[in-house]
Each structure stands twice: as structure tokens, then as C-alpha cells.
Amino acid sequence: MRFAPINPADLNFIEGSYGRKPDLPATPGIEGVGTVDALGPDVSNINPGDVAIPLGPGGTWAETIVRPAADLLVLPPSIDLHQASMLRVNPATAWGLLHSRGQPHKGSWIVQNAASSAAAHCVISLARHLGLHSLNLVRRPESAAACLAAGADIVLTDDPSAPAAAAAIPGFSPPSLAINAVGGDSALRLLNLLAPGGTMATYGAMSRQPLKVPNGLLIFKDLHLNGFWLTRWLAQLPPADVRSLYATLASLVLNGSIHQPVAAIYPLANLHDALLHASSSARNGKILLDLHSQL
Numbered sequence: 001m002r003f004a005p006i007n008p009a010d011l012n013f014i015e016g017s018y019g020r021k022p023d024l025p026a027t028p029g030i031e032g033v034g035t036v037d038a039l040g041p042d043v044s045n046i047n048p049g050d051v052a053i054p055l056g057p058g059g060t061w062a063e064t065i066v067r068p069a070a071d072l073l074v075l076p077p078s079i080d081l082h083q084a085s086m087l088r089v090n091p092a093t094a095w096g097l098l099h100s101r102g103q104p105h106k107g108s109w110i111v112q113n114a115a116s117s118a119a120a121h122c123v124i125s126l127a128r129h130l131g132l133h134s135l136n137l138v139r140r141p142e143s144a145a146a147c148l149a150a151g152a153d154i155v156l157t158d159d160p161s162a163p164a165a166a167a168a169i170p171g172f173s174p175p176s177l178a179i180n181a182v183g184g185d186s187a188l189r190l191l192n193l194l195a196p197g198g199t200m201a202t203y204g205a206m207s208r209q210p211l212k213v214p215n216g217l218l219i220f221k222d223l224h225l226n227g228f229w230l231t232r233w234l235a236q237l238p239p240a241d242v243r244s245l246y247a248t249l250a251s252l253v254l255n256g257s258i259h260q261p262v263a264a265i266y267p268l269a270n271l272h273d274a275l276l277h278a279s280s281s282a283r284n285g286k287i288l289l290d291l292h293s294q295l
Contacts, residue, residue, distance in 0.1 A: 001291040003085035004032030004060045006278035019229055029060030031088035033081055043069045051075045053088055055242060063291050073246050076254055083253050086260045086286060089230060091249040093203060094122035096233045097179050098130065100201040100226060106131035109172065111193050112179035113158055113186045114206055116143035118260045118286050123179060124150045125258050135172065137162055137186065163192045177201065184209030196221045203228040261285030267293035
């Protein structure tokens with residue numbers, strides 16, 4: 001293995017609060033990138049030296065892993081290894097969220113909170129690639145510039161004024177899809193922004209506050225609430241579709257359409273410092289582990 005990011009799900013995994021409990025002892029790490037070192041017998045579609053990511057279960061925070069050949073996706077050799085290490089989770093999550101209501105219609109709007117996060121930046125980039133408009137809510141006004149640089153149409157501060165401010169913007173129309181990673185009052189603002197019959201897909205709970213859904217929004221607006229967990233969503237897809245999805249996402253990473261900022265890179269020996277940095281909200285990008293770096 002060469003590089004692996006520290007995702008919120010990795011922290012949940014370590015805490016024991018992730019959706020799937022590991023069999024101990026266990027190695028963390030949901031995703032990462034490496035180069036093929038050696039092959040078992042009868043493997044013909046992979047070569048030593050190939051750049052690849054594991055598509056199956058985790059354990060990527062290690063210098064070396066052993067996986068079935070069918071579990072690897074070979075990537076173009078020119079792909080940026082830092083970006084490739086983050087391919088499996090956030091881009092696929094963004095793709096799945098944007099298709100929560102089926103094939104999205106070009107020219108339509110989506111709205112999301114926590115828009116400064118890496119996953120949200122992937123939503124912004126893929127929405128633009130798919131011909132969608134995005135309204136993005138951020139907790140800190142200084143986060144707006146990075147969202148706009150990623151391709152956001154509108155960025156507003158996530159406070160009680162956001163729904164009225166959005167409604168006053170020329171060309172904005174209520175979206176049929178809201179993407180929630182926060183919960184609490186922020187999620188309620190998304191629900192108020194949705195068009196009648198719209199869907200809110202929840203994939204995170206950064207505020208650790210429950211959803212607050214007034215009965216009237218369900219009765220009179222006929223809103224729909226869905227959860228999204230990448231692990232379950234991928235398990236429901238045929239294996240050929242999973243590989244096709246990641247091949248598409250890899251091509252978008254390769255041409256720069258998807259780019260996730262990196263805040264810092266730590267050697268594996270400095271894992272404690274890396275975890276502290278990854279747990280901090282005061283960072284602008286992902287924390288990566290360099291799995292072969294020496295102190």
C-alpha cells in the first residue's frame with residue numbers, strides 16, 4: 001500500500017460506532033491505493049507494478065495487504081496516487097447520493113449542507129459533470145470560496161436566513177433532492193428548501209443531533225426521507241456495475257473533474273498525530289497516511 005486517507009467512517013470504526021462491527025483484532029482503513037507486488041497462480045489480468053485500489057473490505061492502513069485479484073481495480077499508471085487513495089469512498093458516495101431518485105435531470109437543482117467537506121466537494125463536482133445546479137450550505141462563510149472553486153452555483157451560510165435567501169436568488173427553483181450530512185436544525189432547513197414530493201438523503205450526522213421533521217412537511221409537502229450507506233448501496237449493485245462505476249470515477253479523477261484537497265500527509269508511524277488532525281474541524285482537506293514513508 002502507498003497512501004490511505006483517514007475518513008470519518010474510519011474514526012467511527014475505531015470508536016466502535018460504525019454500522020458494521022469488526023472481528024478483532026482488526027486493521028482500520030476503508031480505502032487506499034497501492035501497487036501490485038506479487039501475484040498468485042492463474043492471475044492473468046493484473047501485472048506486478050500495476051496501480052490498484054481494493055474494492056472490498058477494509059484493512060488498508062498497512063504497508064502490505066493480500067487480496068483476491070477479483071477485489072482489485074487497476075488504475076491508469078499516470079493517476080495521482082493521493083487522489084487515487086480517496087477514490088473508493090467520497091466519489092462513489094456522491095454518485096450514489098445524486099442518483100437517489102434515479103437518473104438526475106439536467107438543469108435541475110440539488111441542495112446540500114456541510115458543503116465544505118470532501119464528500120460534499122465531490123457532490124459539487126459530479127453535479128456539475130451531470131449538468132445539475134447546486135445550492136450549498138456551509139457553517140463558516142470563509143468556506144464559500146473553496147466550494148465555488150469546485151463548481152458550486154450558490155453558497156450560503158447555514159443559518160436560519162438560508163431558505164429565504166435562496167428563494168430570493170434569480171433562477172433558483174426548489175430542488176427535488178437534498179443531501180444531509182448534519183442533522184438537527186440544518187437538516188430542517190434542507191427540508192424547507194425542498195420542492196413538494198422531494199427527497200432528503202442522509203449520509204452523515206455531524207451535529208450528532210436527530211432529525212426534526214414537522215408533521216406538516218410530511219403531510220402537505222409529501223417529502224421522503226432516505227438513508228444512504230455506501231457499503232449497503234455497493235452490496236446491492238451487480239459486481240460488473242461496481243467496477244464500471246469506479247472506472248468512470250477514475251476517469252474523472254484522472255482528467256481533474258474530481259479533486260479532493262489534501263490538508264496533510266503523515267507517515268504511518270505518526271498515526272496518533274494524524275488521527276488528532278483528522279478529528280479536528282479546523283482543517284481544509286483530507287488527512288492521508290503515507291504507508292511507506294520513513295520518519
